[in-house]
Structure formats: structure tokens, C-alpha cells
Amino acid sequence: MYSLIIVEDELIARERLTHMVKWETFGFHVDAAFSDGREVLDYLKYNTPDVILTDIKMTHTSGLDVAKYVSEHSMATKVVFLSGYEEFEYAKRAIEYHVSDYLSKPISLPRLKEVFSRIFDQLKQQEQQEQLTQERISHYRQLVNYEKQQFVTDLYYGAITNPDQIQKRITLLSGTAQDSTYILMQIALIHDEHYDSFLDSYGIDAFQNQLLQLLNSFHPAFEFYPVSWDTTNPASGLSLLGLFWEKSQYGISSSKSNAAAISAQDLVADLKSYLSISSHVTLFSRLDSLGALSHCYERIGENEPSDSLIRNLDYLQLLREQNILLASYLRENERTKGFELGHTLVHNYLRGGISFAQRQCHYTVTRLIDSIAARSLSEWNDLYWQCASPDIFMLLSPEAIVDWMHQRMLALFDFEEQQISEKAEKSIDKVMTYIRSHFTEDISLNTTADSVYLHPTYISRLIKDQTGKTFTTLITEFRIEKAVDLLASSDLHVYEIAEQIGFHNLKYFYKVFKDVTGKSPSDYRSAPIERKKRRQ
Template sequence: MPYRIVIVDDEEDIREGLTDLVDWAGLGYTVVARLEDGRDAISYIESHPVDVILTDIKMTFVSGLELAKYVHDRQLDIKLVLISGYKEFEFAQQALSYQVTHYLLKPTKLQEIHQVFRDVKANLDKEKAEKEQSLGLLSRNEEMLFMLRRQFFAELASGALTGREEIERRLQLISLPADPERSPCCLYAIRIHQDGPLPDPGAADPDANRILRFVRHAYKHEQDHLLHIPLHAEAGVIRMAALGLGSGMPDAASIEEIEEKVALHFDTVKSRLHAVLGTTSELEQVQSYACLLDLARPEARTGAQPEPVATRSGAASSPQDPDASRFDPLVIQKAKSYIQEKYNEDLSLEDVAEHVYLSPVYFSRLFKKQTGRNFTDYVTEIRMLRAMEYLRQPQYKVYEIGSIVGYRSAKYFFKLFKQYAGCTPTEYRNTLP
């Protein structure tokens, strides 16, 4: 995208000449305005985006130096190039104090103008790249912080995090000004009502993830000293946590206020969900705790876990299903979702570990500890289950299915399938009704 330049000169011939004779498009610019005074330029930049101003230093009402001072004092992200027929040193000195990029003297040579604006573009390109890199780093840091906060609550709710000192350390790490013994918290769910059949539990649900992103944005900022943290999206349900921050929440002896605030804040989000996405929703499974340590204690969590989500046929998810666990630490849930999305690709342990911001060794150990199986076995089981789904569809040939679910070698696929199912893929298809 070309940079936007404004040309300001009170002499029409010079103004038009600079516009027409310089190959602005070739230099990477587009002239968005030609103005005759600094006063006009100030009016223009107040309502239009501008990257560069090329201006005469002496004009009738507002000079180029005054225009430069205006840009400098307001810290506008605009490059200034001054052009003048005067050679007095004080002009150049003053221009430098306003961080003017270049100072040209009339009559200017076309070659000199080209060189100056090539330099200006090089600086703009560099600053743009640095800004994009900085924004990208900020975005990644925000995503990492969000993941760490989700992980914190998942470990609290699962009993994996119980010590006061460790909880305090983690709170500092994730920038949450809360006290383990005084800050009330709450686990709850947002039930989303949508038309059509529910996806199978554990299956990828793009709508649920889309709604999770919407809810995350709606609850982005602290409200009434209460921070809401989306934890997990599944078919028709968004799992949430809420934490009282700072000194604005009541003492640990009172938790009614956190429930009132959760309900009040949800009413606003509910209206937004309906207005923007056309969905109806309700608050359910609200479980409040006087403090974080209460959430961490096993006896306080009795009844806090939601019921298993029914499949389309009405049967609850079986614990033997690889996707049935709803309460793994969130980093494992994220890893499972990634595997389910990428299972048919050349997926490695290193790829998944990088996706969840863990080292491969630590991720492998954590995955085994939380799921009871190693990474390779889990990927194999996902692929075998998907292969069985494809075998139910006669349009797919048996020898093609191995490639579809991620195996380059049909022979190796047949071997793994027989180990998993106790029969070959062909035999499995022949037993289907």
C-alpha cells in the first residue's frame, strides 16, 4: 500500500509541478492532497490519515515551521520534509528541533527529491516492520497470558494446585492481583441455544470456538473488580471462571456479591450474543467459593463438575473415549483440539508441544500423566476412529482411507488398524449393516 503524501506550497506552479513531475507512484507514494497553506494542512490532517508532508517553509498564514511544530507537539506519526528558497541557518536549526526528516533548498533537483523520498520510504518501511513485529509480539504475549490464566483455573479446579505459596507465585506470574485467602471466585457455564443438532462431544465445533472468542472479547476487561476468564468451549457450552480482584470485593466471609455480579455481567453479554450472533443463552452451574484456596480444596469442589454431555443418540460420553475427559488441564484440552484438527497431517510431538508453548519433553510427560496414554497412542486412536467413520461411507475406497487419515503407507495403516480393531479395514467394512 503506497504511503500518503500531502504537498503544501503557496505557489501554485511549484505545488502542481511537484505533483506532476515527480514519479510519486514509482517512489511508493500517492498524493492525497495539494494545499496552499499550513493552515489548510492542519485542517486536513485532523480528519485524514497522512504519512508524509512536503511543505514550503514560508507561507502566508501558517508557515512550514509552524506546521512542523504542530505535528511535533502533538506527536503525530507524520514525516516532514521542508522545502525553501532561504538558506538561513536558523531555519534548518529550528527544523531539526521539530524532528523534520529532510530540508531541501529551492531550486530543487529532481534527482535530489527522488533520493530524499527513497530515504523517507526506507525509514517508513523500517518503522512499519518494527511496529508489526511489536504488535505481533504483544499479541503472542496476550495469548500466552490468556492461556496461563486458563491453565491456572484448570489446575485449581482439578486439585493439581493446592499450596498457598505456589498459588501466590502463579498469581504473580499471570498478573492477577488476588489473595488466595480473601479473593472470592466462581466457576459457571454459559449455555448457548442454537438450532440444529449438537456436535458430538469432543468433536471440533467451529461455532463453539467462534462464540468463545466473542465471549472472551465481551469479558476482556475487569468489571466491578471482577475478572471473567473463558476456560473452554464445547458443544453448546462455554465454561467460565470469575475472580474478585484487589480491594473492591467483599471479605472472604461473603460470596453473595460475586454471584450477583456474575449474573449482572452475564445479562449484558447475553444481550450482545443475541444482537450480534442471534443466539439465546442462559447462566447455569454457578459454583462460588469464598476464596481461591476453597476452590483448590477437594472437599469444596464436591458437585462442582458438570454432568457429562450427551451424544446425539442420548448416551453420555464413555471414559474410554479419547475425547471424553472434560476436565484435563486446559493445555491438554488445547493440545487435543489441535490433534483433532490436524490428525490427517504429518503431526509430530514437537508440533503440538510448540502449539501449546511447552517443551516437547515436558509436554510428553504432562500428556501421559493427564490422559493415561502417550502422545503416539492418542494420535493413532484418533486416526483409527476417523478411519472407521470413513469406512462407513462407501464412496471411499479402503486403500484410500489410510492416506486420508494421515498415513503415507497403506500397509502400515492396515497393520495399525488390525492391531486397534482386531480386524482389517475390509473386514470391518463387511461387518457394517
């Protein structure tokens, strides 16, 4: 129903228009009726009706004044004039104020129906166009967010290290070339009873979404992007690269003075206040130059001797994530990023000493072979002897180890390029197979990515490209679809169905179910006719 207000100074005429015309049959609902245009102008200060049906001549403020107000304030409201006067001057001014139509007294019902049917069609078309525009804006924002997440991931793990290239990407994504302050932050979440309770009630995916939502409201010009996240290991924590950049479209200025106001203690306090989650910040580094930003991964275990570095869990987690991201770039045939990340990874290995770098380079190449040649034993064997031969253990200089890794990367990318037409399809098939088999469990983007040895950022983009949905939306749809089937085909209690499909918090299940279907589970079950129509 579209909203309609009626303005008529004659009481009897106003009552007839308000109560005797069956506006609902035209698709309208009368929200208010007024006797003078002055009352309407006060009403329009706080309300925006879809249509105003108004008399032209009234005691104090005329219908022309109302139309003028609507026009000058660029309101989307349509105005229909009602009058016994048909002078040319009124018609001319009606055109000036973009009045939709003109009804003469006495009103003919067929004419009234004709006018409002046409206005209904116009409003419907306008509504659909606005919805389409909003969907396009939403889609664009999602794409920008994916690009930002990918950029931060590339940056953090060393797949982009050239300051000029970094500046170009920042300018493209933020719309400004101004210098900014960047903050590298690692948050360790304390696994106490509040943490465990939140995780048990909502699951990993919902927990991560809630946490990110809170973090992104921490400061108006601060954007959080997770680059390493392991909710099962208290020592691993959560690594984030926070970016300050000019948000000119929102009128928000971001500068070093703003960055200085950011406090790790304030962030910890917010987490405790809003989510009852205890945490501490293990790393909080301000990076004031693109050079520092391009080597932010070196802040993990910075200045630590090699013998203790190779036992540092944060450093080992960083290496693990770099390996997974490298495998993703290999599957995508992203040569530029892959070679740069491979180069970064070798130098990161060398921070742990020559012997450590030898073992890790051999492991990396073997793991990459497993990820691209597991479908054929002969292919795996050929690649292994070509790329993973143990001659690396004879190399004693950093330069030789770097060159060894470079040659292996060339061979692996050349091999994978031959299967380029099948790569994306095989990857999404593996992802969807895992999701369909495990969606009733407490799975997250991270656990899904681990199952197919691809990076979460790559998985997120792959799912969006192939299905048009986010990971969270996909999981939710699978779960609610299963819930609908169980509600229709079983006598299980609602709480039993919720538990079966992965919801351990009944209240949260009710909320998600209603968001998706428009009904509560109980109402859905009690409406068999509507349910049957929906399933058809």
C-alpha cells in the same frame, strides 16, 4: 505506497509538485495539497500522513509551525522543508523540530529522488520494526493467555490446591496481589434448531471460538476460560471458571461490587441475542476466598449423597476430564502437578464411596498404563502387574486407598521419566497424524485431544510449541491448502470444494479463503499465472 501531502502557497509550483512529479515511482501517493500551513494543521487533527513536503514561508502559518505541531504531538510523520531561503536560523529550527530534510528551490529532480528514496527506506525499515514489535506483543499475549488457561485448568481440576501457590500464580498472571472475587459457572447449551444450524454451518471449532469471543466481551474485567466442554452431550454443557482480577494496564478496576453486577440471566440473554443460542446456567457460584477457589471442583455435586452422586453426569464428566489431564501430566513428567491432581482425584473418587473409589483408582491406573506403555506388550504387562494388581479391592479405609494410589503414581512417573526424550515428539506425531487424517471433518481441539487421550489444554500448548500456530490456524491452513490444490487441479464447483474440505457454509468458506490467500476462490481460480507463482 506511503502517503504524502504537499504544502505550497504558489499555485503553479503546487500544481507542478502535485501532478508533474511521478511520486509513485518513489513509492509515494499524494493524498492532499494545501496552500497554507493553517489548512494543514486542521488536516492533521484527523489524519496522519507519512510525509509532509512543505514550504517554510507562507502567508498565515509557516512550515515551521507545521513542523512544530508534528514534533509537539509526537507524530510519526516526517517533514521535508521546501524553500528558496537558506538562512542559518531556518536550518537550526528545522533541527529543533526533527525535520527530515531540506530542499532548495528551484528543485532538482535528482536531489528530490535522493531525499525521498532515503525517506522511503526509513519508512520501510520503521514499518518492519513496528511489525516485528507487534508480532512480539502478539506472541507475548498468546503466551500469557496459554499460561492463564493452564492455570485455570490446573485450578479447576485440583492440580494446584495450596492457597499460597494459587495467590502467587494469580499475582504473576494479573500483576496484582489484591483480593478478587471468582465465579465458577456451568452453562448448558440447549440443542435446538438454532444450535444445530450454527454447528452445521460453521463446525465445532468455529462455534467454540465464536462463543468464547462473545463470553469474553460480556464484562470488561471478566475473563472466561473453558475447563470442560462437550458440545455433543446436552447434559454435559460447558464449564467455565471466570476470574476477576485487577487489569491495571487498562485502567479497569475489578472488585466485589463489580462481581455482584454479573448476572447469569444477563449472560443467557446475550447468548440468545447475539448467537440465537438458548442456554441455562446450571451452576453459578461466587468464590470469595482462595480456600474456596482451591476446592472449586467440589462444587460439582456438592452435598449430594454418594449413591446419587455416582450417577450425576456432571460429576462423572469431571472425573473423566481429571483422568485425561492426569495422563497429560504423566506424559509431560509434571510430577508436582501430577501428584497433586492424583491426590485430588482419589479424594473425588471417595466422595462416591469406598467401593466406587476402589474401582475408579484401578481404572485410572490401568488407563495410565495404556497411555504410556501401549508401544510394548512386555512393558505393559510388567507395569500392569506392578501397578494395577487387584489388591486395592482389599483396602477398606480412605487413607489406605490414597497411599495405594500414591505408590502407583511414583512407579508410573519413574517409568515415564526413562522415555522423556521421546515423549513430546511422539505426542505431537500422534496429534498431527490425527489432524492430517481428519481435518476435512468437523474436528475440534476437544475431539483431537480425545483421540490421543490427552487434555485439550496440553494439546493446545503442544501444537503452539511445535508449530508456532494455534489449533484453529493449523486446521484452517490445512483446509485452504487443500482447497487451493482442488481449485488448480479439478473442475469441481466452489461449493463442492468447500464441502469436501469441511466448510458447510459457503459464505464462511469465501471469507476464510480470502483472509488466508487475499483472493476469493473464484478470483484465485481465474488467475492461473499468479496461482502458479504462489504454488512455486
